[in-house]
Amino acid sequence: MDELSADLLARFRAGDESAFEAMFRAYAAPLCDFAMYFTRSREQATEVVHDVFLLVWARRDRLDVRTNLRAYLYRATRNRALEVRRRDTFFRRWVERTTVEQADDESARLAPTPHEQFERDEQAAALRRAIDALPERRRMVLLLRWRDGMRNEQVAELMGISVKTVENQITQALRTLREQLFHDRG
Amino acid sequence: MSESVDDLLLDRYVAGECDAAERAHVDRMLAADAALARRIEQIQALRSGAQRMSQSWNVDLLWRELQERRAVAADTHSAPDPLAADRRAERRAASARVMGALPRARRGRWAAVARLAAAVVVAAAAGAGARWYAGQAEHDAPQSRYRMEAQHGRIVSVRLADGSRVTLAAGSALEVPRTFPEGGRDVAVTGQAYFEIAHDSTHPFRVHTRGALTRVLGTKFDVRAYPEDSAVTVVVTEGHVAFGADAGAGLPSGASRRRASGAVPSVTLSRGDRARLVPGGVVRVERGVGGERDLAWMQGRLEFVDTPLRAVVRDVERWYDVHIVLSDSSLASAPVTASFGNEPVDGVLRTLAVSLDVPLRRRGDTAWLGASR
Numbered sequence: 001m002d003e004l005s006a007d008l009l010a011r012f013r014a015g016d017e018s019a020f021e022a023m024f025r026a027y028a029a030p031l032c033d034f035a036m037y038f039t040r041s042r043e044q045a046t047e048v049v050h051d052v053f054l055l056v057w058a059r060r061d062r063l064d065v066r067t068n069l070r071a072y073l074y075r076a077t078r079n080r081a082l083e084v085r086r087r088d089t090f091f092r093r094w095v096e097r098t099t100v101e102q103a104d105d106e107s108a109r110l111a112p113t114p115h116e117q118f119e120r121d122e123q124a125a126a127l128r129r130a131i132d133a134l135p136e137r138r139r140m141v142l143l144l145r146w147r148d149g150m151r152n153e154q155v156a157e158l159m160g161i162s163v164k165t166v167e168n169q170i171t172q173a174l175r176t177l178r179e180q181l182f183h184d185r186g
Numbered sequence: 187m188s189e190s191v192d193d194l195l196l197d198r199y200v201a202g203e204c205d206a207a208e209r210a211h212v213d214r215m216l217a218a219d220a221a222l223a224r225r226i227e228q229i230q231a232l233r234s235g236a237q238r239m240s241q242s243w244n245v246d247l248l249w250r251e252l253q254e255r256r257a258v259a260a261d262t263h264s265a266p267d268p269l270a271a272d273r274r275a276e277r278r279a280a281s282a283r284v285m286g287a288l289p290r291a292r293r294g295r296w297a298a299v300a301r302l303a304a305a306v307v308v309a310a311a312a313g314a315g316a317r318w319y320a321g322q323a324e325h326d327a328p329q330s331r332y333r334m335e336a337q338h339g340r341i342v343s344v345r346l347a348d349g350s351r352v353t354l355a356a357g358s359a360l361e362v363p364r365t366f367p368e369g370g371r372d373v374a375v376t377g378q379a380y381f382e383i384a385h386d387s388t389h390p391f392r393v394h395t396r397g398a399l400t401r402v403l404g405t406k407f408d409v410r411a412y413p414e415d416s417a418v419t420v421v422v423t424e425g426h427v428a429f430g431a432d433a434g435a436g437l438p439s440g441a442s443r444r445r446a447s448g449a450v451p452s453v454t455l456s457r458g459d460r461a462r463l464v465p466g467g468v469v470r471v472e473r474g475v476g477g478e479r480d481l482a483w484m485q486g487r488l489e490f491v492d493t494p495l496r497a498v499v500r501d502v503e504r505w506y507d508v509h510i511v512l513s514d515s516s517l518a519s520a521p522v523t524a525s526f527g528n529e530p531v532d533g534v535l536r537t538l539a540v541s542l543d544v545p546l547r548r549r550g551d552t553a554w555l556g557a558s559r
Binding site: 021124143 | 231
């Protein structure tokens with residue numbers, strides 16, 4: 001995931017709707033994944049990400065041009081997700097029930113994209129399965145690191161864990177994935 | 187195995203994060219160790235695979251939902267900054283003035299409607315509905331409505347045409363248009379109901395309750411507005427709703443009314459928020475306090491915390507379909523804290539009598555609490 005161009009950021013700050021949408025489309029999915037790490041419910045994760053985008057839109061004129069937008073979005077997502085999680089202790093029972101329903105709904109509602117339908121790359125599918133099967137924290141570390149291209153220090157800061165823990169997670173994940181995907185014990 | 191080069195260094199090498207010295211070190215080892223090349227290739231493959239991992243999020247849908255939330259925010263005159271809105275709402279929670287006090291005449295009408303409670307009736311409400319909506323503007327042609335009632339002692343779950351589910355507590359009624367009209371899904375409730383609203387951005391769902399209007403897009407919340415209650419109470423368990431006085435004070439029948447009701451100030455409520463519209467048109471919001479107690483009725487439980495006996499008695503009457511007489515009127519405001527599950531009504535009455543230290547007498551469906559005369 002690349003940084004958005006300076007031009008897009010400038011248009012966004014000027015209140016350009018299409019720039020806002022482009023920004024949302026670029027970051028919404030990875031941010032939802034990230035929010036899930038804290039909330040553990042799709043419903044809440046999307047609520048958090050919506051909150052965050054409403055927030056940045058409302059504060060767009062106060063956004064410093066030199067701001068690392070991506071870091072800002074991830075930090076805002078983490079803070080909001082933790083807030084929502086605190087607020088929702090009362091509703092744990094309801095949330096759990098919703099999550100089950102939601103899981104069914106999602107699978108029914110989301111038609112597979114052409115990309116998914118024609119995912120001919122067997123190895124990519126196998127990799128996806130393997131990463132999804134990792135323990136949640138390890139999965140999140142890998143996605144932030146490999147998919148979102150963050151440095152270990154950034155991953156540690158966002159997830160509220162030490163750099164050492166991030167490194168351990170990567171080492172463990174590499175061992176697991178090598179064995180599973182390349183049948184390599186080396 | 188190339189023990190001298192660990193995976194973390196290779197991972198940073200592939201990511202392009204190594205400094206010149208580290209790069210030189212890896213390159214040197216690479217020349218001496220063929221296995222190292224394979225390890226680097228593997229990490230490259232994993233990394234580029236992760237980058238292409240197809241997303242399990244429907245971004246189109248998420249974008250549409252965001253647009254809806256912005257529309258709701260604009261509609262309710264709340265700032266588009268959700269965090270600031272929370273803070274502001276907390277500050278004004280004690281006394282948000284909302285236009286339009288409860289009209290007294292309407293309360294009487296709602297009360298009359300609730301008294302009709304029979305079995306679970308699903309019928310076109312030609313008679314009751316027409317009376318109910320009499321007195322509105324002439325262009326409001328009478329519409330055919332369905333009316334559903336949960337009699338005393340029952341909980342009824344109704345699935346609406348749009349897929350929404352409404353659970354009605356004992357002694358509650360729901361009215362819905364025979365077909366959902368263009369522009370919005372308007373329903374009316376007396377008593378208590380839990381709403382699970384099917385998402386439909388083009389048809390906002392509006393719940394009219396005795397002078398209060400609750401507007402939603404797709405969410406879950408509880409509404410309580412028994413005729414005897416002093417306030418209309420809403421508790422949100424999921425998503426967001428806009429809550430305030432109902433400018434139209436009832437179901438709208440024309441587009442003009444719909445626009446008018448949108449102009450009334452309202453408060454945006456989120457999960458865990460409890461709001462009450464009290465007589466005089468004041469909305470009181472408590473953030474994050476709504477909990478299981480508000481929804482205990484869904485599990486077949488009656489829960490009271492420092493509730494005046496007069497209110498407890500009304501809930502028990504609805505729940506068990508009995509008639510309770512307080513022989514001593516001074517008992518009415520005695521605070522009761524109790525939780526009842528599925529015990530028979532005799533157990534409930536006995537618990538009340540013992541905790542209040544008053545005698546209990548029962549004949550048929552009527553019970554007397556307090557010293558008999």
